[in-house]
Amino acid sequence: MSSSSASSDEAVIARVVAHMNNDHLDAIHDYAQYFARLSAPLASTATLSTLSLNKLTLTITSAHGAQSTVNIPLDPPMSSFLESRERLVAMAIEATEGLGRSRYKVQRWVPPGFGGSIVCAAVAFGYWSFWNGDVQFAEGGFVRETLFRGEILGQVAELLRKWSYPLFWLIVAIHSLEVVWIHKTRLGKHGIKTGSALWWKWALQTFAEGVGSVKRFDWEVKRLKREEEEKGGKKH
Numbered sequence: 001m002s003s004s005s006a007s008s009d010e011a012v013i014a015r016v017v018a019h020m021n022n023d024h025l026d027a028i029h030d031y032a033q034y035f036a037r038l039s040a041p042l043a044s045t046a047t048l049s050t051l052s053l054n055k056l057t058l059t060i061t062s063a064h065g066a067q068s069t070v071n072i073p074l075d076p077p078m079s080s081f082l083e084s085r086e087r088l089v090a091m092a093i094e095a096t097e098g099l100g101r102s103r104y105k106v107q108r109w110v111p112p113g114f115g116g117s118i119v120c121a122a123v124a125f126g127y128w129s130f131w132n133g134d135v136q137f138a139e140g141g142f143v144r145e146t147l148f149r150g151e152i153l154g155q156v157a158e159l160l161r162k163w164s165y166p167l168f169w170l171i172v173a174i175h176s177l178e179v180v181w182i183h184k185t186r187l188g189k190h191g192i193k194t195g196s197a198l199w200w201k202w203a204l205q206t207f208a209e210g211v212g213s214v215k216r217f218d219w220e221v222k223r224l225k226r227e228e229e230e231k232g233g234k235k236h
Contacts, residue, residue, distance in 0.1 A: 012081040027092040034095035104224040105191030109201035133164020
């Protein structure tokens with residue numbers, strides 16, 4: 001290998017290492033957890049130290065601050081460092097999906113449209129009505145006088161008044177389960193960290209809106225898939 005070729009390879013390695021550590025640290029953590037079989041806490045300390053045509057070298061930091069290196073073989077080896085981007089992208093996708101997550105990462109919250117806003121308002125009205133059921137469903141109450149006029153509807157209102165608190169907590173329970181549902185089946189799977197601002201937006205929207213928020217999340221994932229198909233390549 002000529003000195004100029006070696007110098008060129010070193011420059012490529014330096015760029016790849018800097019790019020991965022600065023912009024794709026989550027992918028490095030996935031490499032460590034999936035390919036090196038490290039625990040999630042230990043894998044989260046990984047950084048890319050260097051790479052060769054046949055392996056990646058990661059630096060791991062223990063809970064006590066001790067550092068060690070882990071090598072991840074490249075099979076088959078690369079024939080040139082020009083293949084590094086394609087190989088690292090393919091490895092990131094394999095690791096992500098192997099860890100039970102999707103390659104499509106949702107990075108934004110999509111607000112409800114007109115219909116979703118109406119549902120949110122109706123749910124909020126329901127919370128308020130049932131929480132104040134002793135007043136709102138009694139004679140003279142706003143809800144009863146507005147929505148339950150007449151003898152038959154008045155009987156319904158009286159029944160709702162008696163069961164207002166159980167019905168309130170039933171609504172809370174149903175919407176809480178919907179939050180658990182979107183969290184367990186979608187948010188983490190599509191790269192949204194629990195407790196992050198984006199996680200709270202989707203969780204609170206689901207609590208307020210219910211299934212409509214979950215469907216809108218699915219539409220966002222479908223949008224990401226369409227974008228990838230239009231680009232004609234795999235997304236990193």
